[in-house]
Amino acid sequence: MEELSYDFKVRKHKIEEILDNTDTVKEVDQFPNNEGFTYTNGYKAWAGAIFVDLRDSTSLFTEQEDVEIAKVVRGFTSEIIEMLRSGTEDKELKEIGIRGDCVFAVYSAPTKSDVYEIANRAFHINTYMKMLNKLLLDRDLPEIKAGIGLSISPTLAVKAGRKNSGINNLVWIGKSVATAAKLSDLGNKRGIQPIVMSKLFYDNMIELQVKKNSNKEPKSWYTKAYDEKFGDYYHACIIKEKFDDWINTGMK
Template sequence: MKTLDYNYKDRKKKVEEILDNTDKVNEVKKFPRDEDFTYTNAYKAWAGAIFVDLRDSTTLFTSNNDVDIAKVIRGFTSEIIEILRKDLEANDLKEIGIRGDCVFAVYSTPLKTDIYEIANRAFYINTYMDMLNKLLKNRSLPTIKAGIGLATNPTLAVKAGRKSSGVHNLVWIGESVAKASNLSDLGNKNGNGAIVMSSVFYSNYIDNASEEAKNWWTQKYDSSYGTYYHGNVVKSAFNDWIKDGMKD
């Protein structure tokens, strides 16, 4: 590896240019196309986030051989990504990715129906976890659990990185992404159901849900995260198919 020769005097000018040229935050109903983000602007709009966080991954990684771990992680990530990205209108999905043992997605959510659809994807993921565990068990592979965190709020999106370097991404500033990540850590733990919603997410989701849906959720309070709602909702037809042996 070559020794770093960082020209801090020249780079000081570049930092000053970045600081002085960022001149506008556009408050919009819906986030624009990625190409509309520049290094001099930023956008603020409603965003919804979902984080699917593997429970007790340390035990999984230290108690099993590498091949088994690779199989489990690929089974976990591949179909969750498919559920998070499938059948979306162009530009609704703003970011999707993997952070360590967590799969996440960020969506533009100008309407309450958009928030309801994120919840629907969480229900599919929660059901898929049952399918995956049956497939893992049939192959004598370790079974797993996950917490699913959901949050929404007005969110600032800033294109960050270095121009012309190829290293850049949107940075999400606000409660939606951070809270969804934190709430995923509460799912499937300490008596909580797998799915955990922030209070703002729940209030928007429930407006488009059936009256019966209110019975699916339990309200709880945490000193760090405030009021949240947790449950273990699954997709009925999908769940019945799993119980019936997953026959073609």
């Protein structure tokens, strides 16, 4: 392989600029607009993450025709992205994207109502999976399952990439994103229900869910479990009733 056109002598000075000019990390109640992030600062605040991970994607990708795979993956990703971004502003939704067979989003979550709103998106997505599978079945396409992981934590966010290259993104340093990704891998297999949330996430949203469902017993919807890596966590299969009723009555 020939040498890259990479001038390591010049780039050494660029690296030194990066290392020497990153000078502030501010602890804030809420992450600023994306324009507030530069290549010299960072912010630490409460972040909430949701990961929606397609189950057994290896079998899907190896056993189905390419056109069928494309249809299923697009049906899976497009509406989940819509539900993750719907009704949000720049200060709330910090990042949304796709990693392999997983759709994810990261939100600023300074209040318990923010945490509940992330959970509410998970309930909608869980219900959507039922709708999607009915539509797939009608077209003789393979049905699919997903695990939905939820977590919150104080999180450091820094802008990374290369200035003026157009290649940059926020890097999330903390438990929220990593834990949500790992919890999504637990969901919808080995007896674990689809929605899986860290204990801290559950503790910060359950009171509001109880208040919003005063004629029901929301705490009974969850099962507490333990994992050596994550400690205590909660899992459930919660659906949005109005959405579910529409699905059950023919989606007309």
